[in-house]
Amino acid sequence: KAGVTQTPRYLIKTRGQQVTLSCSPISGHRSVSWYQQTPGQGLQFLFEYFSETQRNKGNFPGRFSGRQFSNSRSEMNVSTLELGDSALYLCASSLLTGANVLTFGAGSRLTVL
Amino acid sequence: GIQVEQSPPDLILQEGANSTLRCNFSDSVNNLQWFHQNPWGQLINLFYIPSGTKQNGRLSATTVATERYSLLYISSSQTTDSGVYFCAVGSNYQLIWGAGTKLIIKP
Numbered sequence: 001k002a003g004v005t006q007t008p009r010y011l012i013k014t015r016g017q018q019v020t021l022s023c024s025p026i027s028g029h030r031s032v033s034w035y036q037q038t039p040g041q042g043l044q045f046l047f048e049y050f051s052e053t054q055r056n057k058g059n060f061p062g063r064f065s066g067r068q069f070s071n072s073r074s075e076m077n078v079s080t081l082e083l084g085d086s087a088l089y090l091c092a093s094s095l096l097t098g099a100n101v102l103t104f105g106a107g108s109r110l111t112v113l
Numbered sequence: 114g115i116q117v118e119q120s121p122p123d124l125i126l127q128e129g130a131n132s133t134l135r136c137n138f139s140d141s142v143n144n145l146q147w148f149h150q151n152p153w154g155q156l157i158n159l160f161y162i163p164s165g166t167k168q169n170g171r172l173s174a175t176t177v178a179t180e181r182y183s184l185l186y187i188s189s190s191q192t193t194d195s196g197v198y199f200c201a202v203g204s205n206y207q208l209i210w211g212a213g214t215k216l217i218i219k220p
Contacts, residue, residue: 042210
């Protein structure tokens, strides 16, 4: 059974650009959650999608957005990148919505120059 | 909101030693999970344990929900146990994460 797959694993962008990250959940999992991890703030919840609907959202500005497709794959987008957006972005999948048992992907490490 | 405190923040042990990591939380929760993040950033779910005791090999965990704390026990440590251990708790839709315990196991 394949795990959670995140792409790309590493990327470098400049301020003002936008970025799209992809997450493919474990087969059969319908919930995808996104987290941002930084040395200063630790792990913070971005949002959760379940059955193509955003169910929950953390306290991040509108520049951070996401969506989920009918096959449960999810993408998150960050527009107008700022230096502070440099982080490890982690995706987790679970069977059920809410803070269910989470299985994480390897993460996408974004560096903003 | 819920506050999560983990202790100790750092722990350095020799291979073969045992350790206990603690997670205190400030409010009632119906979800508590322990994770291990390896040096490459991969988060591995160790336990889903909102209450009670569970064991998986050399690792075990106990959550006393009424007293708002959880303990993670690691016995006979191996160098591959190195990394950061996170406790995450939740009561609704999201997990609130502790700052983690950084564990270094020396050969």
